[in-house]
Amino acid sequence: MPLLQQELAPNPEETLANYVRRVRISLGMSQKELAGRAGLHLQSVGKIERGQTTRLKQVPKSGLAYALSVPVEYLDAVCKGVAVEVIASLKFCPQCWVPGTPPDSMWTHPRSKHCFACGSQLRDRCGSCKELVASLKFRFCPFCGKSYKGD
Ligand SMILES: [Zn+2]
Ligand SMILES: [Zn+2]
Incomplete structure (x- = not known):
């Protein structure tokens, strides 16, 4: 199951x-x-x-x-x-994040909404199926298989 x-x-x-x-x-x-x-x-x-x-x-x-x-x-x-909500709000810049590397702490800060480097809106979920990002150790969404980077 x-x-x-x-x-x-x-x-x-x-x-x-x-x-x-x-x-x-x-x-x-x-x-x-x-x-x-x-x-x-x-x-x-x-x-x-x-x-x-x-x-x-x-x-x-x-x-x-x-x-x-x-x-x-x-x-x-x-x-x-620590509460897992903190973990669940993993955010990354879809432009600057290098897949397979930890997200920059400037992105994961609870109050960050836009990338400090390029100004893109930060993403905390899969661009394709909208499931929250559980771990950025993965390059691909475990739910739909699409790459987290890109759309
Ligand atoms: Zn950026
Ligand atoms: Zn997905």
Whole structure:
């Protein structure tokens, strides 16, 4: 059963432990299956779900994000305890952004509406299907497959 990205977003105040457990269960995976897919020890997954691990290093974090089919930014958000709305408002300049690179902080600032360099209106969603940009690590919209850059 495919899940909508929104259902997999962390709830406000959700801890890493609760979040990982909830997404794992919603995907119908056992701790062992999750550990296998993420390339982690079963013990490490157990520690995360018991709340004994609250910070993830880059490699296990990427593995876990992959195994749970969520953007790494979601795990960052639960680790830091920030609301995911901040993440969901990723903005970029359709002219200046180089696909595959992080967006400039001048674009993602909550009050920015136009590009500081060229004046283009910033974009926070796919130009084609209008779904919000979940991660600019992707060059293409995961919903419709169109490039984020261009129209
Ligand atoms: Zn620009
Ligand atoms: Zn799209």
